Amino acid sequence: MAVNLKQLAELLGLSQTTVSRALNGYPEVNAETRRRVLQAARETGYRPNRAAQRLATGKAYSIGMVMPIAPGIDSDVHFGEFLAGLAEEAVKHDFHFVLNPSAPEDEEVTFRRLAASGNVDALFLAYMRANDPRIAMLKSLSIPFLVHGRSIGESRDYPFLDIDNTAAFYDAARLLIQLGHQRIALINGPEYLTFSIRRQKGMLRALSEHGLTLDEALVQHSLMTDEHGYRSMQRFLQHSQPPTAVLCSSTVLALGAVRAINQAGLKIGEDISLIAHDDVLPMLKPENFSVPLTTTRSSLRAAGARIATRLIGGILKRGEYPEQELWRAELIVRASTGPAPQK
Amino acid sequence: MAVNLKQLAELLGLSQTTVSRALNGYPEVNAETRRRVLQAARETGYRPNRAAQRLATGKAYSIGMVMPIAPGIDSDVHFGEFLAGLAEEAVKHDFHFVLNPSAPEDEEVTFRRLAASGNVDALFLAYMRANDPRIAMLKSLSIPFLVHGRSIGESRDYPFLDIDNTAAFYDAARLLIQLGHQRIALINGPEYLTFSIRRQKGMLRALSEHGLTLDEALVQHSLMTDEHGYRSMQRFLQHSQPPTAVLCSSTVLALGAVRAINQAGLKIGEDISLIAHDDVLPMLKPENFSVPLTTTRSSLRAAGARIATRLIGGILKRGEYPEQELWRAELIVRASTGPAPQK
DNA sequence: ATTTCCTCCCAAAGCGCTTTGGATATCCGT
């Protein structure tokens, strides 16, 4: 059924060399010949044998991923969504994955082994922290890599894809301030992750630009689960001066926060405003909340797909991709934000 | 640095053939020779080139997995945990993954493509439903596969790994009945998944053996999130005759249920007893609940690892594995269960 | 008219392994 290069070449009355070159876009082949080859390939459904390509080129055609198994990361809902994007794109190009579950303390060893194994052409890195030691390590490893997120405090000379978390939460906070809110709380992700740090920074900037400050009692860091969102919100509401608005680092956190708010008998968008960051989890759409949520939106799945594209493109040397990308999150206003209540 | 077969053979003064055979356990090689070969392989750190093996044997040395991207599955916390087990084991044997995200309606096409691609030696299947059409399809595909869970209503002649959900919830329900509970509720997973069906069945059996029945109003099916657990429990508590005990299909559901119970001012283990199924999520330990949870326990990660082992073992033809395994969940009693309250 | 230079194509080597089809040597029974 499946044809191979040899058969295809025979069929066309050409040599394997020429067919291979035509298929792989090398210049030394006549335009008309290339057209014929491509057409024949299409008609016969020719698919190059990856094992043979791997052997011949020395490339692995697969990308390695160290899957952190620290509590609260591997089982994170956000992880599955990101992975789906990555995998979706990889499959299109017939790329494989080497998933390497690893506890944080073993990560360095895992990375080295993976890079040395020859089983992967590129590595992927996520869950960035401030002064993350892994990027220096990866630079020394002489294997291409791509970072999801950015470190802080490191030089910026490494390829990454990140969203502009600072700007996102700056925008969100500014909107709340413009609506008259003065006491704004923050339910953030884990404090050691850079996206959390940057979101807080963006929020702080907006506040200070308007002469406001951030009350430490109105900041909570935690794993991004429903339950933690609930508890954080509850704590805020018990404060002698509860906030009139809250920023949430995830719609998952917001889910809990909303519950706490409802339970306290407050009305979202009136008594208290809420903006959450929306990773576009198919399971949890902000427009389906009982009071539709104002969000800063950036699709996690799309980020996964983009990372796969860049990684694969780099390996295949097809096209040029920017080394660094910073996506802007969209601020989408729905019903959960409203003017600050009058005292 | 890395030696290949040829070099290793030269080093030993043997032919590649002999070395290869010694390494792969073929009989026609002298015991002493084999010892020497194995030792040399160890000392030089010889690792066979997978691409070459793939080309020579036609095996892919990788296992395919269709990752369901239906809402509430891919982003499920349980998914990441299971995947970690699978990946952990695969990495040990230098096996790759081909993750294929696919919407349910495209699954059949995806499976066929995957099987035909030659990129995988075996397929893995999960999230089983009653009369699941996928198993008949896979049987027709002439590629080994392994099912996590079991279908219902299909003939049983396919390889699977499942836990005895019926027995688990039978045991759990029986314990509650022995403690004097008469009105027992169930917070279950999605109703179309077989584990949910079986758990309910087990519970029903225990009830009917003691002349009790299951009030339909005391059964809830939903995605296994905190939030759904909360809502389900709330609904039960609003009932004119609320239950005195509850079974939960996941500790994640239990998390929400506990919150609803606390909120109602009831004491767990006294006013209301609770047993949850514990998948051993590292993030959510039943012993860390404010009132430690009685559970039926079976590690999801271990199941993932076992499935990888069986799949890989089958491909490599190393050792024999049972075709079908049914794991027994352990019933672990903690403080969340107590005698039924006196009226 | 001869040389040089492209353009376009090909034969063959090689990637590192497995496997087929012997070869050689030893040992057996008769």
Next chain:
DNA sequence: ACGGATATCCAAAGCGCTTTGGGAGGAAAT
């Protein structure tokens, strides 16, 4: 002592692709 097992090893082919090192033929340059 001799044909036939048996045990142990090897040379070489082959998996399906990429890539090196030409080579033929025509256009351009001298």
